[in-house]
Amino acid sequence: MTDYNFAYLDEQTKRMIRRAILKGLAIPGYQVPFASREMPMPYGWGTGGVQVSAAVLTPEDTFKVIDQGADDTTNAVSIRSFFERTAQVATTTATAEATVIQTRHRIPEAALTEGQILVYQVPIPEPLRFLEPRESETRKMHELEEYGLMHVKLYEDIARHGHIATSYAYPVKVEARYVMDPSPIPKFDNPKLGHMAAIQLFGAGREQRIYALPPYTQVVSLDFEDHPFEASKADHPCGMCGANDSYLDEVIIDDAGGRMFVCSDTDHCEARQAQGHRGKDAA
Amino acid sequence: MTPLLSVQGVTKRYGAHIGCADVSFDLYPGEVMGIVGESGSGKSTLLNCLAGHQPPDGGQVVFDTRADGPRDTVRMSEPERRMLGRTDWAFVHQHARDGLRMGVSAGGNVGERLMAVGARYYGDIRHKATDWLARVEIDESRIDDRPTTFSGGMQQRLQIARNLVTGPRLVFMDEPTGGLDVSVQARLLDLLRGLVRDMGLSAIIVTHDLAVVRLLADRLMVMKSGHVVESGLTDQVLDDPQHAYSQLLVSSVLQV
Numbered sequence: 001m002t003d004y005n006f007a008y009l010d011e012q013t014k015r016m017i018r019r020a021i022l023k024g025l026a027i028p029g030y031q032v033p034f035a036s037r038e039m040p041m042p043y044g045w046g047t048g049g050v051q052v053s054a055a056v057l058t059p060e061d062t063f064k065v066i067d068q069g070a071d072d073t074t075n076a077v078s079i080r081s082f083f084e085r086t087a088q089v090a091t092t093t094a095t096a097e098a099t100v101i102q103t104r105h106r107i108p109e110a111a112l113t114e115g116q117i118l119v120y121q122v123p124i125p126e127p128l129r130f131l132e133p134r135e136s137e138t139r140k141m142h143e144l145e146e147y148g149l150m151h152v153k154l155y156e157d158i159a160r161h162g163h164i165a166t167s168y169a170y171p172v173k174v175e176a177r178y179v180m181d182p183s184p185i186p187k188f189d190n191p192k193l194g195h196m197a198a199i200q201l202f203g204a205g206r207e208q209r210i211y212a213l214p215p216y217t218q219v220v221s222l223d224f225e226d227h228p229f230e231a232s233k234a235d236h237p238c239g240m241c242g243a244n245d246s247y248l249d250e251v252i253i254d255d256a257g258g259r260m261f262v263c264s265d266t267d268h269c270e271a272r273q274a275q276g277h278r279g280k281d282a283a
Numbered sequence: 284m285t286p287l288l289s290v291q292g293v294t295k296r297y298g299a300h301i302g303c304a305d306v307s308f309d310l311y312p313g314e315v316m317g318i319v320g321e322s323g324s325g326k327s328t329l330l331n332c333l334a335g336h337q338p339p340d341g342g343q344v345v346f347d348t349r350a351d352g353p354r355d356t357v358r359m360s361e362p363e364r365r366m367l368g369r370t371d372w373a374f375v376h377q378h379a380r381d382g383l384r385m386g387v388s389a390g391g392n393v394g395e396r397l398m399a400v401g402a403r404y405y406g407d408i409r410h411k412a413t414d415w416l417a418r419v420e421i422d423e424s425r426i427d428d429r430p431t432t433f434s435g436g437m438q439q440r441l442q443i444a445r446n447l448v449t450g451p452r453l454v455f456m457d458e459p460t461g462g463l464d465v466s467v468q469a470r471l472l473d474l475l476r477g478l479v480r481d482m483g484l485s486a487i488i489v490t491h492d493l494a495v496v497r498l499l500a501d502r503l504m505v506m507k508s509g510h511v512v513e514s515g516l517t518d519q520v521l522d523d524p525q526h527a528y529s530q531l532l533v534s535s536v537l538q539v
Contacts, residue, residue: 144362148399152391224405
């Protein structure tokens with residue numbers, strides 16, 4: 001299939017997106033507006049992430065897509081085959097072999113290295129959106145660093161639930177300047193955002209925003225002094241590979257209350273099983 | 284003594300139409316100034332210009348800041364002005380809905396200004412919020428309820444608590460009792476009078492209700508068509524009005 005330009009988008013569009021990416025990298029956490037294109041998929045399925053991936057892919061890249069940590073879900077499979085067709089890049093499911101990883105809602109368990117790029121799909125880039133509906137006002141708040149309102153949300157959590165109940169899309173402060181929505185990753189992944197060796201790019205297609213974290217950026221999760229941030233996960237080992245330190249999905253296995261916990265990162269789980277690790281539910 | 288707020292020649296035009304013209308006065312610490320006039324006389328325009336919500340077309344609004352002494356807030360940078368807006372200044376809106384976050388609990392509403400100036404200790408914020416709810420006579424058990432479940436008078440009292448929690452020195456009030464029934468108005472006025480006296484607040488109150496200024500204000504300005512037509516001590520202006528419009532205003536009050 002050679003009817004498409006490399007990686008679907010035309011060169012001028014990719015240039016425009018790369019400019020936005022560079023600006024985002026220069027101002028970590030700042031939301032750069034860009035002229036998002038109509039993509040051959042519905043909004044909410046990763047149009048922002050796909051455009052960012054298309055702009056950074058080169059023919060030599062190895063591409064990996066994960067959706068909630070899994071390589072084999074609909075979203076991941078279709079985006080992977082999209083770039084197989086339009087860019088003829090090599091694809092992989094192994095985190096360590098990939099040079100560009102597009103992700104929805106997770107950061108891979110394996111530590112990423114310099115030279116890798118992690119592209120996030122972002123539904124709502126504005127962390128203050130549900131507290132202050134006026135975009136003109138939230139921009140002003142970012143401009144003037146008025147972030148008291150973000151703590152009002154955390155205050156409400158504690159007042160209602162006794163602890164900070166926000167468990168995903170947990171707001172972070174980047175380099176002591178911009179408050180950023182890390183996309184809906186579980187807060188378990190928040191500590192990995194900071195001081196990461198890989199480049200992290202965030203694309204929101206419908207909202208037309210790109211933001212970025214260059215390697216080794218300081219990222220702090222917001223909290224109260226007497227209610228500090230805690231990265232949480234289900235308190236179980238993985239049923240398939242026995243891992244104690246990975247983020248788990250709860251899977252209902254029958255209609256009698258039976259359930260199992262299994263790594264959400266399928267590549268991590270399979271690699272561990274290949275090394276001979278076994279959990280209690282492994283066949 | 285330096286005035287807390289010194290206003291000189293503040294003018295605001297809406298195209299050819301005059302919002303308010305050439306208003307000047309000094310407000311000293313602990314003083315309460317009333318601004319009365321009919322609808323469309325430029326009271327709210329003036330208040331918005333003073334509080335930095337609207338840029339005036341001309342004139343100076345010099346505020347005696349804690350750190351740097353008297354500064355012209357019109358020419359101040361926006362971050363500084365907004366900082367004043369959540370520390371030394373407070374603004375009580377006529378409609379509590381404009382001044383409250385309706386989707387956030389009462390405690391969160393009171394705590395917002397504290398968190399905006401850097402409070403990061405949940406226990407302290409909670410404690411201060413509880414304390415302030417008690418001071419405006421809202422039951423402590425309502426702290427986690429949203430303002431949507433409050434009555435109009437309670438919402439107005441919550442708005443006042445939310446504004447006064449950071450210990451401002453100057454409060455702007457735009458018709459604080461508008462839209463409330465008379466018995467609730469009386470309670471609110473009582474509360475306001477107590478708070479203003481206890482905290483030594485200075486205040487500028489815009490209203491068309493002469494009873495409000497009689498109770499709260501030390502001095503009074505009467506506005507008509509954007510101009511100040513008469514000013515002086517409250518009792519003096521109300522008991523012995525000189526300008527024809529002030530006379531009309533005073534005589535228009537219904538006697539029960």
